[in-house]
Amino acid sequence: xxxxxxxxxxxxxxxxxxxxxxxxxxxxxxxxxxxxxxxxxxxxxxxxxxxxxxxxxxxxxxxxxxxxxxxxxxxxxxxxxxxxxxxxxxxxxxxxxxxxxxxxxxxxxxxxxxxxxxxxxxxxxxxxxxxxxxxxxxxxxxxxxxxxxxxxxxxxxxxxxxxxxxxxxxxxxxxxxxxxxxxxxxxxxxxxxxxxxxxxxxxxxxxxxxxxxxxxxxxxxxxxxxxxxxxxxxxxxxxxxxxxxxxxxxxxxxxxxxxxxxxxxxxxxx
DNA sequence: CCACGCTCCTGCGCGC
DNA sequence: TGCGCGCAGGAGCGTG
Numbered sequence: 001x002x003x004x005x006x007x008x009x010x011x012x013x014x015x016x017x018x019x020x021x022x023x024x025x026x027x028x029x030x031x032x033x034x035x036x037x038x039x040x041x042x043x044x045x046x047x048x049x050x051x052x053x054x055x056x057x058x059x060x061x062x063x064x065x066x067x068x069x070x071x072x073x074x075x076x077x078x079x080x081x082x083x084x085x086x087x088x089x090x091x092x093x094x095x096x097x098x099x100x101x102x103x104x105x106x107x108x109x110x111x112x113x114x115x116x117x118x119x120x121x122x123x124x125x126x127x128x129x130x131x132x133x134x135x136x137x138x139x140x141x142x143x144x145x146x147x148x149x150x151x152x153x154x155x156x157x158x159x160x161x162x163x164x165x166x167x168x169x170x171x172x173x174x175x176x177x178x179x180x181x182x183x184x185x186x187x188x189x190x191x192x193x194x195x196x197x198x199x200x201x202x203x204x205x206x207x208x209x210x211x212x213x214x215x216x217x218x219x220x221x222x223x224x225x226x227x228x229x230x231x232x233x234x235x236x237x238x239x240x241x242x243x244x245x246x247x248x249x250x251x252x253x254x255x256x257x258x259x260x261x262x263x264x265x266x267x268x269x270x
Numbered sequence: 271c272c273a274c275g276c277t278c279c280t281g282c283g284c285g286c
Numbered sequence: 287t288g289c290g291c292g293c294a295g296g297a298g299c300g301t302g
Contacts, residue, residue, distance in 0.1 A: 075295050109279045
């Protein structure tokens with residue numbers, strides 16, 4: 001599932017070949033994603049030039065003169081830049097064509113979203129109220145500590161809450177907490193200031209490492225086959241229930257937290 | 271304000 | 287090249 005590093009790699013992968021290109025045709029084959037693809041997209045976009053591709057949380061923001069395409073990949077979404085002659089396959093729901101190249105969205109589970117928005121980002125309900133970007137300087141240990149002060153929920157749920165910090169999904173939540181040596185079930189408000197500093201640093205390091213690993217897959221965005229922007233890392237704890245901790249050898253444990261699989265080392269994490 | 275459960279959807283793994 | 291079932295998962299949203 002695309003987490004923030006994958007989304008950022010996707011952003012770079014599509015921005016490079018498409019920025020400055022002008023939309024010729026929009027083809028919607030299946031509008032029913034998480035919300036319907038904005039119906040007017042096919043009439044609005046042609047003739048407009050892609051000015052830039054930004055990212056906020058896991059939302060990709062395709063900038064045009066008249067507005068922004070807000071695009072989320074959900075759980076199974078992927079974007080590729082292909083030659084227009086390549087035929088769409090099952091689950092290829094949307095094409096934004098730029099002459100002989102096409103930006104193609106594939107999303108088998110259809111948890112993604114493609115919405116047209118005119119106006120400032122902050123005026124859109126999906127973008128207003130988002131917390132800090134984890135890789136930006138504005139995300140600080142002190143700020144995290146303050147955000148957690150009244151939260152009784154498990155720290156893992158808190159860092160997956162987009163009003164606290166954006167872009168930390170299920171995998172990297174477990175990984176960051178392992179690296180910060182904090183139990184996922186700890187009440188958020190119980191974290192000390194120094195633990196928050198540590199957690200902040202490890203969230204950044206975890207996402208940063210994944211981003212670095214994904215950078216090498218950029219070329220895949222211009223290929224027809226292979227999964228673009230996806231990269232299998234070797235995780236410390238995620239998906240490793242019962243296997244030895246890579247640091248101390250103690251079997252990794254799995255538990256449910258907010259209906260999500262959560263992994264931790266009972267010895268390394270207190 | 272906060273917490274929690276529901277919901278969307280399909281591929282996959284499992285048991286038979 | 288089986289079939290039917292149940293789960294996983296991002297994140298918005300409604301409810302208490």
